[in-house]
Amino acid sequence: MLITTTSSVDGRPVQEYLGVINAQSIIGANIFKDIFAGLRDVFGGRSKTYEKVLEQAKEDALRELSEKAQALGANGIVGVDLDFETIGSGGSMLMVIACGTAVKL
Amino acid sequence: MKSYFGVFAAPGAMGVDCTILLFDKKLSVGFQNANGANQVIEWQIKNLDSNFDFSRQVTLLRNNTMAGELVIEGNGAFQYLQSLKEEQQKPWHQKSKGKEWIRNTLLTVALLGILYLLYMLIVPWLSEKLATKVSAKTEQQLGDAVYNALSINEKEDTAASAVLNDFFKAMQVATPYNIRIAVVNESVVNAFALPGGRIVVYKALLDKIESYPELAALLSHEFTHIQNRHATKSIFRNMGSKIFISLLFGKMGSVANVLAHHADNLKNLKYSRSLEKEADMEGLSLLVKRKIDPAGFRHLFDHLKMAGGTVMPEVLASHPDTDNRIKYINEASQQAAVEENTVLKTIFEKLKQ
Numbered sequence: 001m002l003i004t005t006t007s008s009v010d011g012r013p014v015q016e017y018l019g020v021i022n023a024q025s026i027i028g029a030n031i032f033k034d035i036f037a038g039l040r041d042v043f044g045g046r047s048k049t050y051e052k053v054l055e056q057a058k059e060d061a062l063r064e065l066s067e068k069a070q071a072l073g074a075n076g077i078v079g080v081d082l083d084f085e086t087i088g089s090g091g092s093m094l095m096v097i098a099c100g101t102a103v104k105l
Numbered sequence: 106m107k108s109y110f111g112v113f114a115a116p117g118a119m120g121v122d123c124t125i126l127l128f129d130k131k132l133s134v135g136f137q138n139a140n141g142a143n144q145v146i147e148w149q150i151k152n153l154d155s156n157f158d159f160s161r162q163v164t165l166l167r168n169n170t171m172a173g174e175l176v177i178e179g180n181g182a183f184q185y186l187q188s189l190k191e192e193q194q195k196p197w198h199q200k201s202k203g204k205e206w207i208r209n210t211l212l213t214v215a216l217l218g219i220l221y222l223l224y225m226l227i228v229p230w231l232s233e234k235l236a237t238k239v240s241a242k243t244e245q246q247l248g249d250a251v252y253n254a255l256s257i258n259e260k261e262d263t264a265a266s267a268v269l270n271d272f273f274k275a276m277q278v279a280t281p282y283n284i285r286i287a288v289v290n291e292s293v294v295n296a297f298a299l300p301g302g303r304i305v306v307y308k309a310l311l312d313k314i315e316s317y318p319e320l321a322a323l324l325s326h327e328f329t330h331i332q333n334r335h336a337t338k339s340i341f342r343n344m345g346s347k348i349f350i351s352l353l354f355g356k357m358g359s360v361a362n363v364l365a366h367h368a369d370n371l372k373n374l375k376y377s378r379s380l381e382k383e384a385d386m387e388g389l390s391l392l393v394k395r396k397i398d399p400a401g402f403r404h405l406f407d408h409l410k411m412a413g414g415t416v417m418p419e420v421l422a423s424h425p426d427t428d429n430r431i432k433y434i435n436e437a438s439q440q441a442a443v444e445e446n447t448v449l450k451t452i453f454e455k456l457k458q
Contacts, residue, residue, distance in 0.1 A: 001108035001124050063106045066126050070135035073143030075110060075124045 001066045002076035002105065009076065012105045018072040022099035023064035027057040028092060054094055058082060061098040074102035107185050111177035125177060127185060132166075134175065146173075150189055157183040224349060229376075232345035236338040241281055244337055245301030252287075252303050262288040262308060268456045269306065272317075273324050275448045276395065282331055286324070294412035296323055298330040300337050313408040317446070317453035318392065318401025325388035326402075333387070335380045343373055377423040385430055389437055397446060399438035406431050 002009060061082070069077050080100035087093050107127040112120040113136045123136035131147050138144045154167045157180050164183040166175040177183075197203040265288035273284055282302035289307055296306040304327045314320050330336065346369050354362045385402065392399050410427045419426045 001126060003108075059106065063126075063128070066106065066108060067133065070124050070126060070133060071143065071145050073135060073137060075122075075135075 001069060001074075003062065003066065003080055003100070004076070004078055005080050007079045009078065009105055012076075014076075014078070014103045014105060016104040018069070018074045018102040018104065020099065021065060021068045021072070021077070021102050022097060023061050023068060024095060024097045025057045025060035025064065026087065026093055026095045027053055027060070028088070028094075054084070054096075057094050057096040058098075061096040065098045065100060069100075069102040072102045074104055076103045076105045077101065078103050107182070109177045109182050111175050111182075114174045114176070116172040120176065123175070125175065125182070127182065127189075129189065146171075150186065151193065153186065155183055155186045220353065224346065228345045228349050229342050232341040233338050235345075236334060236341040239334075239337055241301065243301075244334065245283070247337075248299035248301035248303045251299050252305075255305075257287055257289055257305060260290045262290055265308070265311065265456060268452060269320075269324070272320060272449060272452045272456070273328070275452055276321060276324070276391070278325075278328060278391065280328070280332055284328065284331065294408065296327055298327040298336070300331065300334065302331055304328070304331070309412075310408065311456075313412075314405070316398075316401065316404065317449045318398040319404045319408075320401070320453060320456075321392055321395075321397045321449065322388060322399075322401035322405045325391040326384045328391070329384040329387040330380070333380075333383065335384065339373075339377065339380065342376060346372070371420065374421065374423055378419070378425050381424045382430075382433070385425075385434060386437065389434060393438065393441045395446065396442055396444040397449070398443045399434065399441050402434045402438075403431055406434070 002012075008014065062080075065077060065080070077100040080098060083097040085095045085097070087095050109125040109127065111123055111125050111134075113123040113134050114120040118139065121136045121138075123134050126133045126135075129150075131149050132153075133145055133147045135143065135145045148166075148168045148171070152169045152171075154169055156165045157163075158165055162179065164175075164177040164180060164186075166177070166182070166186075167173075192200055195203075198207060266286060269286040269288060270284075273286060278284075284302050284304065286304045286306065288311060289305055291307045292309045293307045294310045294313060296304065296310055298304050304324065306323065306327075310323070311320075314323070347366075350362075350365045350369055354365045389399055389402060392401065406427050413427065419429070424430075
């Protein structure tokens with residue numbers, strides 16, 4: 001499965017467009033991660049805990065997107081766009097929305 | 106997740122191009138079947154038999170439970186599968202997820218331990234340390250503010266107050282505080298001390314007191330509260346733990362917050378009981394040093410017991426159970442030498458006239 005943010009793939013023209021697909025993943029950092037991230041807020045520096053959570057949410061969204069594309073008979077997804085949002089009271093959860101166009105290359 | 110392109114060969118059929126998505130525990134194969142429809146099949150990793158064909162430079166995958174074969178170019182899929190299988194064969198505590206779980210658990214336990222130590226030892230210690238930094242003058246201002254707010258002056262029995270002040274002076278207790286005792290015309294059987302030196306005794310309790318050792322016991326108990334800064338320490342400790350809990354549970358919604366505050370109240374009541382016991386014991390030693398009869402404490406507690414309304418379980422009370430108080434006072438005062446103190450007796454008789 002070829003996943004790309006560009007609208008076309010060099011040297012491999014799109015033979016068939018199979019439709020727009022999207023997938024989302026919502027993931028919560030837990031209370032302890034929140035405490036450590038809170039400490040980062042005080043002392044500064046990169047918050048690895050939140051970065052990991054975000055990375056995992058992105059992985060999950062792209063995995064779901066690939067499964068949807070595969071079910072449509074696609075072998076590629078072009079024009080992939082990733083959106084990040086915080087949701088829940090106090091913004092304690094992270095949402096990643098991935099969308100793109102399933103294509104046959 | 107990894108994805109590959111390959112060729113899927115169903116038994117007895119020609120190979121077709123397919124897409125392969127490789128997950129932690131399964132792989133899914135998407136292809137067009139003989140009827141031209143899109144089809145996705147899933148294989149479990151544990152059922153896979155993987156080989157790398159050096160001559161063709163392809164990875165061959167077979168399923169032990171289903172017929173069919175996958176051919177993927179290169180050895181990337183083969184190596185990835187090998188690493189997945191190795192990971193799956195490890196005992197759980199050596200798997201990366203298991204390790205993460207162990208690390209998280211240890212981290213949680215350590216964090217809870219630190220919070221427990223902070224709440225049970227460090228915050229109270231720090232609060233008391235801060236309380237001792239408050240000057241006697243500030244304590245006096247605080248006590249006076251409360252005293253004025255209670256409008257005690259309006260109901261004060263000045264004659265009785267003067268006698269009680271004389272009585273306390275005659276006990277000759279050394280203290281940096283200016284001890285001022287006020288008797289209030291109220292029907293409550295009680296007395297209390299305010300930070301900085303004020304003691305308030307209700308007339309109803311004074312009327313019940315029949316001997317000078319009882320009065321000495323009452324005043325020495327209240328005096329210890331002032332001398333050992335009990336009120337100030339309580340205020341600082343309560344404030345310290347409330348701030349700590351608010352920091353910890355402030356954002357966690359009302360239920361956790363309410364529970365934590367109730368638990369904190371129970372802890373504060375326990376502290377209050379320990380201060381009362383301290384006031385009893387140090388008050389008793391004031392009496393013993395002056396050879397005043399420690400039975401004064403016993404009689405005083407008897408009056409409180411008679412006047413006491415509903416009896417609460419000790420865990421919910423600010424004072425120790427009265428029977429317990431009588432018991433520990435009795436135990437601590439068995440060897441005490443007693444001598445009649447004519448000065449105190451004379452002043453007390455003046456009060457009763």
